Amino acid sequence: xxxxxxxxGGKQALPLLLQGLKRLExxxxxxxxxxxxxxxxxxxxxxxTGRMDDLAAAIDPGARGTLGIGHTRWATHGKPSHExxxxxxxxxxxxxxxxxxxxxxxxxxxxxxLERAGxxxxxQTDSEVIPHLLEEQLAHGATLEEALRRxxxxxxxxxxxxxxxxxxxxxxxxxxxxxxxGLAVGYAEGAxxxxxxxxxxxxxxxxxxxxxxxxxxxxxxxxxxxxxxEGAPVHRRAVSLSRDALSxxxxxxxxxxxxxxxxxxxxxxxxxxxxxxxxxxxISLDGFPFDAEQVRSFDRVVLVGMGTxxxxxxxxxxxxxxxxxxxxxxxxxxxxxxxxxxxxxxxxLVTVGQSGETVDTLVAMAExxxxxxxxxxxxxxxxxxxxxxxxxxxxVQAGPEVAVASTKTYVGSLACLYLLAAYLGQERGSLSKDRxxxxxxxxxxxxxxxxxxxxxxxxxxxxxxxYAHAQSALVLGRGLNYPTAMEGALKLKEVSYMHAxxxxxxxxxxxxxxxxxxxxxxxxxxxxxxxxEKMLSAIEQVRxxxxxxxxxxxAGDEEMAQKATDVVYVPEAPELLTPLLAVVPLQLLAYYIxxxxxxxxxxxxxxxKTVTVE
Ligand code: AGP
Numbered sequence: 001x002x003x004x005x006x007x008x009g010g011k012q013a014l015p016l017l018l019q020g021l022k023r024l025e026x027x028x029x030x031x032x033x034x035x036x037x038x039x040x041x042x043x044x045x046x047x048x049t050g051r052m053d054d055l056a057a058a059i060d061p062g063a064r065g066t067l068g069i070g071h072t073r074w075a076t077h078g079k080p081s082h083e084x085x086x087x088x089x090x091x092x093x094x095x096x097x098x099x100x101x102x103x104x105x106x107x108x109x110x111x112x113x114l115e116r117a118g119x120x121x122x123x124q125t126d127s128e129v130i131p132h133l134l135e136e137q138l139a140h141g142a143t144l145e146e147a148l149r150r151x152x153x154x155x156x157x158x159x160x161x162x163x164x165x166x167x168x169x170x171x172x173x174x175x176x177x178x179x180x181x182g183l184a185v186g187y188a189e190g191a192x193x194x195x196x197x198x199x200x201x202x203x204x205x206x207x208x209x210x211x212x213x214x215x216x217x218x219x220x221x222x223x224x225x226x227x228x229x230e231g232a233p234v235h236r237r238a239v240s241l242s243r244d245a246l247s248x249x250x251x252x253x254x255x256x257x258x259x260x261x262x263x264x265x266x267x268x269x270x271x272x273x274x275x276x277x278x279x280x281x282x283i284s285l286d287g288f289p290f291d292a293e294q295v296r297s298f299d300r301v302v303l304v305g306m307g308t309x310x311x312x313x314x315x316x317x318x319x320x321x322x323x324x325x326x327x328x329x330x331x332x333x334x335x336x337x338x339x340x341x342x343x344x345x346x347x348x349l350v351t352v353g354q355s356g357e358t359v360d361t362l363v364a365m366a367e368x369x370x371x372x373x374x375x376x377x378x379x380x381x382x383x384x385x386x387x388x389x390x391x392x393x394x395x396v397q398a399g400p401e402v403a404v405a406s407t408k409t410y411v412g413s414l415a416c417l418y419l420l421a422a423y424l425g426q427e428r429g430s431l432s433k434d435r436x437x438x439x440x441x442x443x444x445x446x447x448x449x450x451x452x453x454x455x456x457x458x459x460x461x462x463x464x465x466x467y468a469h470a471q472s473a474l475v476l477g478r479g480l481n482y483p484t485a486m487e488g489a490l491k492l493k494e495v496s497y498m499h500a501x502x503x504x505x506x507x508x509x510x511x512x513x514x515x516x517x518x519x520x521x522x523x524x525x526x527x528x529x530x531x532x533e534k535m536l537s538a539i540e541q542v543r544x545x546x547x548x549x550x551x552x553x554x555a556g557d558e559e560m561a562q563k564a565t566d567v568v569y570v571p572e573a574p575e576l577l578t579p580l581l582a583v584v585p586l587q588l589l590a591y592y593i594x595x596x597x598x599x600x601x602x603x604x605x606x607x608x609k610t611v612t613v614e
Contacts, residue, residue: 002086002101002270003072004183005200006162008172008219009191013068014059020193020200021070022052031073031085035097036065037169043097047085067172069162069194071099073274083123084274090135091120095166098134100127101181101196102159103269103444107278110154126278130155134163144168145218148175152216152229158265158447162194172219175229176211179265179451182251185209185217185224187238192219198241198251207238210252213451249402255601257403257495261587262454265447267408268580270397271415272443281437283423289391290374295427298348298374300327304336304364305352306611308406308490309413312352312378314483315579316417320350322576323431323439324424334360337367345372350420353377354401354409355610356384365389378416380409394420403602404609405494407587410487411450414580418443442574452571453584460585463550463566464592467521473498474512475586476505476538477525484525484579488586494604496594505531505538516547523589524564525582528554529575539563552585 003024007013017034032055033047044063048055071086087097104110107126110133115121119132133154137147144165152161158178164171174194176183186193186205193201194217198208209226211217215234217226226234253259277284290298301320303313313330320328331341333351337360343349349368351361356379365375365386377390380398387393396412422439425431431439467473473492477485486502493500503512505524516522522542526535539549540563551564554572561567568585570578594601 002181002196003200004069004099004101004160004162004194004196005071006069006099006164006172006174006194006219007191008067009188009222010066011191013065014063016204017068017070018052018056020195021055021072023200023202024072024197031081032071033085033087034068034070035087035164036063036068037164037166038063038065041166041169043089043095043164043166045087045089045097047082049082049085067164067169069097069099069164069172084125086127088123088125088128088131090131091122096131096134096138096163097165098127098131098161098163100130100159100161101266101269102161102178103157103273103447104129104155104159105157105444105448106155124277124279126273130161131163134165138165138167144171144173145216148173148216149229149231152177156448157444158269158451160196170220173216174211174219175216176213177229178213178448179262179454181266181269183211185211185219185226185238186241187224190222192222192224194219199249202241205241208241209236209238255403255591257405257407257591257601260401260403260408261584261591263399264408264411264454264584265450267396267398267412268415268447268450270399271412272419272446275419276440276444281440283419283426283436283440285392285394285419285423287392288423292427294374295424296429297346298326298424299344299346300329301348301350301424302336302341302343303328303330303350303352304333304361306333306358306360308410308487309352309354309358309361311483311487311490312410312413312417313350314486315414315480316350316352316421318480319418319421319576320424323418323421324428325430326424326428333358333364337364343368343371343373345374347373349373349375350417351375351377351386351390352379352413352417353386354380354406356381356386357610359611362386362389376420378413378420380412404604404607405491405590410583411580415443415446418577442577445573446577446580449571449573449577449581450584453581457588459568460588461592463568464589465596466566467548467550468496468593468596470519470521471499472515473500473521473523474508474515475500475502475523475525476508476535477502477582478505478531478534479529480576480579481525481527481582484582484586485523487583488523488525488590491587491590492593494607495590495601496597496599497604498593498597505535508538509541513541513545516542516545518546518548521548521550523550523552523586525552526560527552527570527578527582528557528572529578536560536563550589552582
């Protein structure tokens with residue numbers, strides 16, 4: 001997860017930028033950098049691959065400037081190099097500096113065009129195309145604002161961008177497209193801030209306006225002018241900035257759960273971006289301790305987790321089978337440890353956990369370690385017990401998850417498992433170069449698709465209220481989305497206290513169908529995939545018994561809308577990645593049903609975020 005800060009006003013910018021970056025420290029980072037527009041009209045750039053103290057040591061104490069931008073790059077296992085750290089610069093004049101959060105989906109195509117036009121690239125990142133695009137536009141006479149507008153129109157994917165140029169020493173521009181993390185414009189007396197997170201400018205800015213997708217802001221002379229990308233003025237009012245840290249952390253959301261659901265596009269950016277080498281189109285898991293020969297020697301993969309993480313490993317098992325072509329099993333950690341499983345030192349154990357402190361998972365790891373198994377953990381909390389116990393920690397990097405019910409960590413864990421499976425396939429040579437490229441190209445679409453899946457939350461609210469009085473529900477899915485159904489049922493139980501069971505749809509007629517009546521809604525994950533017809537039959541069987549069905553369908557599937565009582569759509573996506581998107585309606589339905597039922601959404605009764613007892 002990356003943090004962005006910018007300042008344009010009458011004070012010296014550097015201390016404010018460093019303060020903002022320090023406040024973004026809770027997100028963790030592996031590199032940090034600032035660009036300052038100096039009074040002599042030049043850019044001063046300071047970067048460090050270490051922590052804030054290292055950056056402070058790298059800064060010229062004489063550096064001055066009242067306009068500047070800063071960035072923290074979160075990538076514990078990415079390539080934390082000086083060249084890859086933001087701000088990124090253009091090449092000819094070095095006069096444009098950009099900080100970016102997001103993934104440029106059409107990076108290769110843009111880079112090829114820019115290289116043909118003579119641009120030279122110095123990093124392995126996709127972000128670097130942005131300053132070169134700006135440079136190109138500026139060379140054609142555009143102002144910085146026009147340049148960003150035109151460059152923004154060329155980028156595919158979701159982005160938050162802030163840019164400065166030595167040629168416009170009084171101007172800072174920012175843009176938001178899609179949902180790759182927020183971008184707020186902060187207003188202070190005679191100054192304007194940009195910030196990815198409001199706490200970064202708390203106490204400095206008095207009012208704040210959150211840019212929505214397709215909006216940009218130009219800061220100059222202590223004022224900010226906000227428009228759409230097309231140039232139409234935006235008249236939304238900035239709101240007063242609360243001084244209460246907790247409500248600031250919740251942003252505009254009533255509950256952390258909703259905030260964390262809405263953060264999922266950014267979660268995907270964080271999980272993916274520093275693990276993809278866009279230059280060579282390979283997965284790059286820095287520090288992975290097993291070389292290709294060892295990876296080839298693994299005879300199977302056993303994945304374990306609990307609760308939501310157990311559902312993640314069930315999807316992960318299918319990723320491993322399809323991408324690494326290896327036998328894989330998914331187990332509930334508390335069962336696994338007492339089963340005396342048949343394993344060998346060639347069995348790779350993969351554990352998944354938000355907290356990294358779940359005792360059942362830790363004990364399974366300890367036993368595996370005793371038997372000499374190599375262990376990889378997918379975990380959200382750096383430094384947790386699981387990350388210390390594993391041979392390799394693939395950090396989810398979703399940032400703190402405050403709500404007890406896991407949402408963004410689930411989606412982030414799935415993205416990590418997808419990368420891990422592709423990495424194993426890449427190292428074992430079981431994924432062809434072309435297929436690997438396709439796998440990566442599919443992955444980079446995810447943040448934007450997730451943004452689309454999160455549109456129209458009001459629709460979920462309306463549907464949820466219609467079903468909020470039900471005592472029980474069935475959630476059905478098949479194949480890749482059978483674990484999605486179980487995760488949806490768990491969310492309903494956890495936050496709305498509605499009894500819900502997740503079933504593979506084919507199982508319904510073997511018993512659960514006896515529960516169907518007009519009072520027991522069925523939620524069916526019925527996407528346009530190879531099992532769509534089977535799901536359609538299950539829906540018809542429910543409808544024939546007066547059951548009500550909420551179908552989660554692929555955008556444009558009109559037939560599903562006719563067959564079901566209610567339908568919600570998720571965007572069309574590569575089949576393997578559908579579990580990351582189809583879970584979103586289930587999270588939102590559970591959330592809104594819980595709100596309707598007056599439940600304590602963020603801290604449901606009887607639950608704990610970290611379960612350290614058996
Ligand atoms: C998820 O919403 C729950 N909080 C719970 O099922 C959780 O996933 C489980 O306790 C495992 O926790 P972990 O991911 O931290 O290991």
